[in-house]
Amino acid sequence: MTSRKFVALLLVGAATVATVPFAAAQTAPATDTPPAATSDDTTDGDIIVTANRRSENTLNVPVAVSVMRPESLRDYQAAGADTLLSLSGKVPGLYVESTTGRIFPRFYIRGLGNIDFYLGASQPVSIIQDDVVKEHVVLKSNPAFDIAQVEVLKGPQGSLFGRNTTAGIVKFDTAQPSATWQGQGSLSYGSYNSVNADVGVGGPLTKDGTISFRLSGLYQRRDDWIDNTYTGPSDDGTVPGKNVMGGYEERDVKLQLLVKPSDRFSLRLAGHIRDYTGTASIFYRGSIKVGTNAVPLSFDRGVVSYDEAQNNPQAYKNQGVSLKADYDFGGATLTSITAWEHASGYSRGDTDGGAAANFGGVTPNICAVGCGESQGRLRGLDQWTQEVRLASPNTGRFKWQVGGIYFDARDRTEFDQRSFFLTNNSLGTTPNPNNFVLLRNINTSWAAFGQASYDLTSKLTLTGGIRVTNDTKSTTLLLHPNFVNLTVPAGVPTSSYACGTAQYCRLSDTQPSWDVSLLYKVASDVSVYARYARGFRGPTVQGRSAVFNSAYSTANSEKNTSYEGGIKAVFADGRVNVNLAGFYYNVDNIQLNGNDSNGNGVLFNGGKGKGYGAEFEIEARPVNNFRVTAGLSLLHTEINAPNVFAQVGAAGGVMSQTVLNQTVRVGNNYYANINGNPFPNAPNYNINVSARYDLPLGGDNKVFIAGDFNMQGKTNFVLYRTVEYNADGNYELGGKIGYAFGKYELAVFARNLTNRKNLIGVIDTSNYRAGIYNDPRVFGVMLSGSFR
Numbered sequence: 055m056t057s058r059k060f061v062a063l064l065l066v067g068a069a070t071v072a073t074v075p076f077a078a079a080q081t082a083p084a085t086d087t088p089p090a091a092t093s094d095d096t097t098d099g100d101i102i103v104t105a106n107r108r109s110e111n112t113l114n115v116p117v118a119v120s121v122m123r124p125e126s127l128r129d130y131q132a133a134g135a136d137t138l139l140s141l142s143g144k145v146p147g148l149y150v151e152s153t154t155g156r157i158f159p160r161f162y163i164r165g166l167g168n169i170d171f172y173l174g175a176s177q178p179v180s181i182i183q184d185d186v187v188k189e190h191v192v193l194k195s196n197p198a199f200d201i202a203q204v205e206v207l208k209g210p211q212g213s214l215f216g217r218n219t220t221a222g223i224v225k226f227d228t229a230q231p232s233a234t235w236q237g238q239g240s241l242s243y244g245s246y247n248s249v250n251a252d253v254g255v256g257g258p259l260t261k262d263g264t265i266s267f268r269l270s271g272l273y274q275r276r277d278d279w280i281d282n283t284y285t286g287p288s289d290d291g292t293v294p295g296k297n298v299m300g301g302y303e304e305r306d307v308k309l310q311l312l313v314k315p316s317d318r319f320s321l322r323l324a325g326h327i328r329d330y331t332g333t334a335s336i337f338y339r340g341s342i343k344v345g346t347n348a349v350p351l352s353f354d355r356g357v358v359s360y361d362e363a364q365n366n367p368q369a370y371k372n373q374g375v376s377l378k379a380d381y382d383f384g385g386a387t388l389t390s391i392t393a394w395e396h397a398s399g400y401s402r403g404d405t406d407g408g409a410a411a412n413f414g415g416v417t418p419n420i421c422a423v424g425c426g427e428s429q430g431r432l433r434g435l436d437q438w439t440q441e442v443r444l445a446s447p448n449t450g451r452f453k454w455q456v457g458g459i460y461f462d463a464r465d466r467t468e469f470d471q472r473s474f475f476l477t478n479n480s481l482g483t484t485p486n487p488n489n490f491v492l493l494r495n496i497n498t499s500w501a502a503f504g505q506a507s508y509d510l511t512s513k514l515t516l517t518g519g520i521r522v523t524n525d526t527k528s529t530t531l532l533l534h535p536n537f538v539n540l541t542v543p544a545g546v547p548t549s550s551y552a553c554g555t556a557q558y559c560r561l562s563d564t565q566p567s568w569d570v571s572l573l574y575k576v577a578s579d580v581s582v583y584a585r586y587a588r589g590f591r592g593p594t595v596q597g598r599s600a601v602f603n604s605a606y607s608t609a610n611s612e613k614n615t616s617y618e619g620g621i622k623a624v625f626a627d628g629r630v631n632v633n634l635a636g637f638y639y640n641v642d643n644i645q646l647n648g649n650d651s652n653g654n655g656v657l658f659n660g661g662k663g664k665g666y667g668a669e670f671e672i673e674a675r676p677v678n679n680f681r682v683t684a685g686l687s688l689l690h691t692e693i694n695a696p697n698v699f700a701q702v703g704a705a706g707g708v709m710s711q712t713v714l715n716q717t718v719r720v721g722n723n724y725y726a727n728i729n730g731n732p733f734p735n736a737p738n739y740n741i742n743v744s745a746r747y748d749l750p751l752g753g754d755n756k757v758f759i760a761g762d763f764n765m766q767g768k769t770n771f772v773l774y775r776t777v778e779y780n781a782d783g784n785y786e787l788g789g790k791i792g793y794a795f796g797k798y799e800l801a802v803f804a805r806n807l808t809n810r811k812n813l814i815g816v817i818d819t820s821n822y823r824a825g826i827y828n829d830p831r832v833f834g835v836m837l838s839g840s841f842r
Contacts, residue, residue: 100624101631104225105207106505106517107214107455108448113622116517116571116583117211118635120145120671120685122204125838126744128240129762129788133805133832134248134274134302137197141204141224143740143764146669146687148206148224151735153815153826154401154430155334156302157195157370163208164637165665165691165736166221166614169772170647170657172598173430173467174495174529178221178591178614180211184228184324186376186393189218189463189497190435193395196328196372197306200238200254200270202229208669209616209637210589212567213519216459216501220589220614220641228270231256231312231322233263236842242803244834246301247277256310266312274304279830280336284359284408292364299358299365302332318382328372330399336366337817337824339407342778344823345712349811355830363404363429370399370432389457391441400431405817407824428470430598433492435465451509461499466532468492469601492533493597499525518570525592525611526562531600540605550658552608553595561593563611579624587616591645596657609645609657630674638666644693646728648700648773661695663733679748679756687740691733693773699725700773703818710821714775726774739767754796761789771816778823784812786828790836798839806831 101112103119112119122145130140138159142150149162153171160167161179168177173191181188188194198204204226211219229238239253256268278301282294308326315321341353360366376393405428443457470490505519531540540555553559569587576582591614596607620635644663648656667689675681702713707722715726732738744762751757765785772779787808792801806829815826 100628103205104227105205106507107443108445108453110448112633113575113579113581113624114515114573116515116573116585118147118208118618118620118633118637118669120148120206120208120633122206124201124203124238126683126762127198127201127204128252128836128838129744129760129790129803130805131250131252132240132242132790132803132836133244133829133834134242134250134276134304135805135829137199137272138195143737143766144742144762145206146671146685146740146742147208147667147689149735149737149740149766149769151815153335153817154403155366155368156304156330156332157368157399157401158191159195160191160735161194161221161224162735163206163222163224164639164667164687165689165733166639166641166663167733167735168645168647169734170596172596173432174465174493174595174597175647176218176591176594176645178218178612180215180219180223182215182223182225184226184376185378185391186374186395187216187439187461188395189461190395190397190437190465192370192397192399192432192435193372193437195370196326196374197272197274197304198226198228199252199272199306200229200268200308202227208635209585209618209639210567210569210587210614212523212587212589213503213505213521213569216461216503216521217499217523217525217565217567217590217592220591220612228308228310229254229256229268231266231268231310233258233266234842236840238840240836240838242834242836244803244805245830245832246279247275248832248834249273249275250836259311264314268308268310268312270308270310272304272306274302276301278333279356280333281357282360282365283357284361286361288361290362290364292360292362294360299333300336300356302330304332305329320380322378323376324378325375326373328370330371331367331369334366334368334401334403335815335826337403337405337407337822337826339822339824341825341827342711342813342816342823344710345777347778347780347782347813349813349825349827353811353827355811355827359408360404361408363402366403368399368401370397370401372397386444386446389441389443389445391439391443393437393439395435395437397435398432400429402429406820406822407817429468431468431470433466433468435463437461437463452506453508454504454506456502456504458502459500461497463495463497465495466492467495467597469598490534491531491597491600493600494530494532495595495597496528497526499523499592513575515573516571517573518568520566520568522564522566523590523592524562524564526560527593527595528558528560529595529597529606530559531557531597534600540600540603542605550607550609550656551605552610553606555605557600559595559597559606559608561595561608561610563590563593565590565592565611565613581622583620583622585616585618587618589614589616594645594657596647599656607657609659610643612645612659613642615640615642629676631672633671634669636666636668638664640664644695646693646698646700646773656701658698660693660698660728663691663693663695665689665691665733665736679750680746682745683743685740685742687737689736689738689740691736693728693731693733696727696729698728700728702726702774703820703822705821708821710823711779711818712777714777728773731773731775732770734770734772737766737769741765748794754794756794757792758794758799758801759789759791761787763787771813772818779816779818781813784810784814784828786810786812792836796839797841799837801836801838802834803836804831804833805829 235257237255445455503521746760
């Protein structure tokens with residue numbers, strides 16, 4: 055064990071040990087009412103979650119749920135960090151990354167996710183924002199702001215939340231309209247002229263409070279801070295210079311209106327708008343050195359040498375409207391949720407990390423098979439959802455709910471892959487004219503579901519749920535320069551091409567999802583549970599491959615069967631909350647993503663996969679004025695596919711990375727046997743610790759110091775094992791020191807305090823050895839507060 059791992063584990067252990075005397079000293083009965091808003095110097099109440107689509111004390115919920123508080127989110131995002139990517143590792147089992155900037159986050163829970171960078175890619179983690187599912191990857195990137203609570207539900211959630219939740223869901227709840235005036239917000243300014251303003255305010259519009267509103271806004275920006283030092287020719291007008299990329303501007307607003315004409319009936323209308331411009335992910339060509347995964351000491355995040363892609367611009371707009379209606383009949387409540395989302399935009403990137411600019415330098419002969427850039431443009435996406443649910447009151451021994459949902463998403467997606475070839479070691483200037491396509495994707499789904507729970511005794515509760523879902527996807531090639539016949543690339547199993555060489559592909563599947571659980575109340579503040587669940591991720595079509603005249607690659611539905619058990623406890627008058635869970639899951643027909651001979655993404659079913667591990671969380675106030683939160687996850691994942699091979703990055707028949715799996719050569723391409731390998735982006739451990747100490751000065755005044763720490767264990771970034779394409783021991787430290795007066799705070803802060811350079815992603819096509827890295831250190835000042 056390295057010294058860093060030892061120190062991190064020691065921090066978690068110290069946090070646990072510090073609470074033991076208080077846990078043993080006294081216990082308090084849990085209540086069924088939601089806790090009032092608390093400041094950092096008050097005793098905590100119960101943790102209320104909505105994992106079962108109703109507000110419940112987490113002690114009564116037989117599933118692992120992690121909760122993030124809004125004050126923690128403000129700290130993570132103080133430097134203008136992406137509101138979703140910044141959540142990675144902040145609770146056990148959650149990992150978030152992107153190779154496409156701020157418009158394409160990829161979520162993983164307990165190691166299960168999807169590394170596919172296709173705009174139409176499906177993920178096994180669903181994002182729910184204010185009761186509306188965000189299925190498309192661009193919709194998943196909608197920032198979370200003016201947040202009341204974030205819940206991470208782990209394991210299959212198909213019974214109540216549908217398909218594509220085989221790993222779990224991340225649920226964001228915005229602060230709601232209220233009959234009294236309330237507000238919260240934070241404003242920060244830091245290095246690189248970084249700005250983060252997250253504000254929400256609401257109150258009554260009528261004297262009796264029957265009509266109320268909530269207006270929320272987010273503004274984030276950062277100056278360009280990365281230099282492009284390229285000095286050669288460029289065919290697309292790329293202009294190098296100082297500080298030409300790395301910046302962004304995020305503008306978001308949300309308005310909610312709540313109408314309560316009676317005690318039985320409520321209507322909430324919400325609308326939001328997003329306008330984002332920024333920089334796609336930066337690929338640092340040649341930053342990964344052969345024979346090691348260590349980041350070179352000389353590596354500089356502030357310098358690239360790009361000959362194309364016009365400095366990696368991206369821009370997206372999104373609008374959405376939802377209407378939620380609730381009517382209480384007395385014996386049951388009827389809920390209807392209608393929602394529409396629209397998005398459009400583009401992202402452009404020098405995906406070879408400046409290979410042409412560095413030809414003959416960092417990696418000789420890199421352009422022997424062509425250098426290029428790629429662009430993805432979402433010309434228009436429309437998503438409609440309609441859900442209806444009927445639920446019993448949250449009282450009595452028997453509770454139930456039934457419902458149905460219809461989902462319809464349609465988009466037109468454009469891909470442009472510009473390839474240039476070298477002649478006599480000089481850069482070509484003519485792009486391949488065939489590498490442009492326009493696709494139409496349609497995804498429809500319907501489902502019917504039900505759940506019931508029954509108190510077998512005063513201490514033992516049985517819960518079960520079932521859902522039947524149909525998921526249908528189709529892709530049509532609308533435009534291609536030559537409309538040539540699509541072909542199946544060499545070296546890829548034909549099972550990955552269910553539609554053959556057709557320009558129209560349709561896949562459909564109907565599958566059940568279910569869960570059954572037992573929860574036993576050992577005491578009023580201690581419960582144990584066991585859960586058995588099954589979920590599925592629908593079939594998928596990867597249409598981007600038509601860029602290279604390759605047939606659409608496909609994958610059939612994957613099914614995840616999960617076994618989980620855990621303990622939840624509250625001690626010391628609510629001062630200590632502890633959660634411990636163990637899990638094991640099997641995935642059949644696991645959907646994986648590799649590459650074909652063109653370096654293009656290819657979907658395939660990789661046989662079976664499994665994962666098992668344990669998670670521990672504690673939130674405690676061992677003494678007055680001191681709060682500590684800690685989490686630990688341990689994870690093992692494994693692909694069980696003896697005859698499945700994934701393509702290895704190579705050029706001209708030469709591999710420039712050290713592959714640890716058995717490989718076979720087909721022409722100039724290499725393929726590695728991935729049997730027994732871990733899932734990509736599945737850290738074998740994760741540690742998160744945060745703490746805050748307040749020093750009272752009298753009255754409502756105090757000074758405080760706070761910090762947070764996160765460390766991730768060994769993480770493989772690709773399907774095959776290498777020496778280079780992984781990270782082990784990535785960590786970041788954040789902190790702030792400030793002055794609090796009443797419910798307001800003024801502080802100085804630092805994110806990535808040690809200026810740690812973490813490798814967080816790779817581009818493994820060809821021999822680019824291009825890495826993606828975390829943000830540099832940011833210092834700043836922040837003003838935050840709330841009123842009610």
